[in-house]
Amino acid sequence: MIGLSPGNGHPYSWSAIFNGYDAVAMEHCGFPVIPRYLERQRFPDDAIAGARVTHVWTQDLAISRHVAQAACIEHVVDHCTNLIGQVDAVLLARDDADTHLALARPFLEAGVPIYVDKPLALSRVEAETLIGLQRFPGQLFSCSALRYAPELGLTVAQRDQIGPVHCIAATVPKDWDKYAVHVIEPLLQLLPDRGAVIRSQRWSVADRVTLQIEFASGVEVRISTLGATSAPLGLRVFGAAGWCDLHFADTFRAFRAALQDFVDGVRARDVRIAPAAMLEVVDLIELGRQA
Secondary structure, eight states: OBOOOTTOOHHHHHHHHHHOOOHHHHTTSSOTHHHHHHTTSOTTTTSOTTOOOOEEBOSSHHHHHHHHHHTTOSEEOSSGGGGTTTOSOEEEOOOOGGGHHHHHHHHHHTTOOEEEESOSOSSHHHHHHHHHTOSSTTSEEEEOGGGGOGGGSOOHHHHHHHOSEEEEEEEESBOHHHHTHHHHHHHHHTOTTOOOEEEEEEEEETTEEEEEEEETTSOEEEEEEOBTSOOOOEEEEEESSOEEEEEOOOHHHHHHHHHHHHHHHHHHTOOSSOHHHHHHHHHHHHHHHOO
8 A cells, every 4th residue: 555645535445445444543534524424344354355455655754654553564664665575466546646657666666466457648648648657458557436436326126217317417515637537437337338429618717627528329418527616426318218316335346346356357368448548538538628
């Protein structure tokens, strides 16, 4: 486990999903939501199967020690590259994308599988650089865990009820660079035959950003990050015969599913998320950043 960025508690939560946790120490992680959803689980039954977080590094030794205490991690290291040769894979749990290339490069060049927290990058150029550093297919894994949230997918009954999808309106609180990816990934999962983006328009008001897209299939998508405005994280899906709302509800389940898929991919040494899929997500993030 490496990295810690402001406002992001993934070093605590992801490590706990592997290892279990110390309830007293976790109360002081600085992210009150984490101990609340962890206490609803049953450990070790709900932990990641067959893997542990054994080492941790953050930019601050005191924080590293606290993460280790809260998430039952045996080893604290004083430099992230010390992990090379000591671990089977790395979790890069920073969501400030501008740090990803520098932190991931040594591991990619050393052939170590790495999960890079969302978003992988804020531009196609940087994403292609990261992907190009892979020593084997599937070495680099990156996504929003909401890609794995079943509540953001349509059931068979919902698809039958609303008919063919014509439009999706997605909303998420906070800022575009870090949070748009949370709705971009699940909405792309809903549109397997979307085709290429043929038209887009972006506008912003204060700290709110909206990107409107038309795909070659004729489906229209509107993605809005609403800054400090109170907003649900969800999708409204409009079909030919009706509509339905999909709301994100289970953080632990989404995180666990994404982490388990990464671990399974490391074991199988195969590709779990294709580079083209990662690049399409980054392309939409980049469109939303352009005036």
